[in-house]
Amino acid sequence: MQITTEVVSGLERRLNVTVPAQRVKSQYDARLKRVAKTAKINGFRPGKVPLSRIQAEYGQGIQQDVINDLVRDTVFEAIEQEKIQAVGMPNIESVDVNDAGLTYKALVEVYPVVTVNSFDGLTVERQISTVNDADVDTMVDNLRKQRQSFAVKDGASADGDQVTFDFEGSIDGELFDGGAAKDFKLVLGSNKMIPGFEAGIVGMKAGEEKVIDVTFPADYQAENLAGKLAQFKINVSQVETAQLPEVDAQFLQLFGIDLAPNEGGIEKLKADVRKNMEREVKSSLRNQLKQQAFDAVLAANEIEVPKAMIAEETTRQRKLMLQQFAQQFGGAQQFDESMLPDELFRDKAERSVKLGVLISKVIADANLQVDQDRVKAMIAETAESYEDPSEVIEYYTNDKQQRAQVEAVVLEDQVVDHILAGAKVTEVTVDYQELLKRNQQQQG
The missing domain is CATH 1.10.3120.10 (Trigger factor, C-terminal domain)
Known part of the structure; x- marks a missing residue:
């Protein structure tokens, strides 16, 4: 098998491979004989069909199978023979069968030779x-907040309160998809909504309704809303204050x-x-x-x-x-x-x-x-x-x-x-x- 290698780019190498005609013919003849043993052609018993007839019927397909098998098998032989540290599968660029045998080109990437600087x-x-102790106390308070409950309160909402409300959003007077909800619960200060939304609700009481102006962030995931000024009609139905559990036997x-x-x-x-x-x-x-x-x-x-x-x-x-x-x-x-x-x-x-x-x-x-x-x-x-x-x-x-x-x-x-x-x-x-x-x- 004849092989030459050329450098295409920094990490690409092209292998030019020629498989001798005798090897191609040997595999073709062997496959032709295997097909002849089982081929069914009218007028002939299985195994008794002349090779010339088998070749006429199946020769083209047999040759293509032989080419595919030889390329598959020899490309890795070529990589090994040329001592190429290939990465990934080779890309077969062209295939030809001529008097010299089977010739093809294969493009492969090689593992980089690296020198790490000092x-x-x-x-x-x-x-x-x-x-420190203050950090520990803060963490204990966070554990309490994770298990907090809420109780209805009178008066204005504040950061840390849970507010239940309906909202309806619009841009230039037109409602937009995903901009409305009923009985929505939100802990103020959790920063779960777009900037300005929660701040607009702070101070509202149960039964109060108002419209707040909020601008969607420029990088908002919904492109049709990004950077747009929106109006949200807010109707608060309930305000609840957080109640932290005591660090008692039940909590511990x-x-x-x-x-x-x-x-x-x-x-x-x-x-x-x-x-x-x-x-x-x-x-x-x-x-x-x-x-x-x-x-x-x-x-x-x-x-x-x-x-x-x-x-x-x-x-x-x-x-x-x-x-x-x-x-x-x-x-x-x-x-x-x-x-x-x-x-x-x-x-x-x-x-x-x-x-x-x-x-x-x-x-x-x-x-x-x-x-x-x-x-x-x-x-x-x-x-x-x-x-x-x-x-x-x-x-x-x-x-x-x-x-x-x-x-x-x-x-x-x-x-x-x-x-x-x-x-x-x-x-x-x-x-x-x-x-x-x-x-x-x-x-x-």
């Missing part, structure tokens, strides 16, 4: 945050805490809350530092990656989003992949692929191996939040898939440590509440 010039910000029992002296009561609750908060802070800071380090490496190393890898990552991210939709809204049958075009994922997918290539190179260059002591420590840390830590530790230790996921996280942490060892690291103290706000913004 980390000396990188600057990474390490955030530091601690949980929700968190598995008894008021018995040896259980600690409210102090035990605060200790448990603090422990969970500190665990979340540690995880958040670790993820922030990892993103900072990886972003710095990406910015310092501009590389080209195969389109096939980006396409594969785009598909993976689309499927993940569809799964999330199914879990959130119940049933994937409501959604179609056409709702999620490639453009929605392309930038993120390209970033993910580039980062994966660079991090793989860092791991290879530094010969990093998974630190099993750190794996054990991470499993133990994860298990702390469960009722029976020993059961969780056993699960993660013995389940290969779960352990592999932990090992992947640990190896990423080791990569971060390796990057930071060479980079310039500046430390910035962040208030816990500010850290919480940043996390919510990133998730939103």
